Amino acid sequence: MIKVNLLPHRQIRRAERQREFGLMASLVAIASAAILFVSWSYVGAQIRSQQERNQRLQDEMVRLDKEIAVIVTLKDQIKHVLERKQIVEGLQSDRNQAVQILDELARLLPEGVSLKSIKQVEDEIELKGVADTNARVASLVHNLSDSAIIHNPNLVEIKASTNQQDIKQYEFVLRIMLKPEQTDASQAQQKPAAAKS
Secondary structure (H helix, E strand, C coil): CCCCCCHHHHHHHHHHHHHHHHHHHHHHHHHHHHHHHHHHHHHHHHHHHHHHHHHHHHHHHHHHHHHHHHHHHHHHHHHHHHHHHHHHHHHHHHCCHHHHHHHHHHHHCCCCEEEEEEEEECCEEEEEEEECCHHHHHHHHHHHHCCCCEEEEEEEEEEEEECCCCCEEEEEEEEEEECCCHHHHHHHHHHHHHHHC
């Protein structure tokens, strides 16, 4: 009977398999390291890119905040300028108001009526005066109701009295209101009157 020794053959195969396994393990380790390095580099590049975008956004936000602050200050300045403009326009329109009121009162005052005082608070004017008769006071109220710049005449008080020469007269208190935009209406009336003359 022939005896065959298979031990060295098995050891040689086992050694080859171990070498193949070691080679495959080292290749897998190298491939894993390469994949890990590439993925780490990619993730790092993405993070840096996102951080740069975030920084650009923050810089733009800071710049826009500064521009918004400038716009707010400009809006405040515009508001103040408009308020000043309105005040100046109000003063411009009110500049001739007293002259127009006195002129209107002088034209509408009937004969036998004289005014002692004229007091204006905003759009309300209080007239105090004396008249020869009640009819003259009624005529004054009627004239004032037909005025272009004055409306709503309200007779507050009328009382009979005698002056130093023992002449009977009637003291009255009358309140009237200015019409809105009365300067425009009076200027429109004055222009045709000036054209006629």
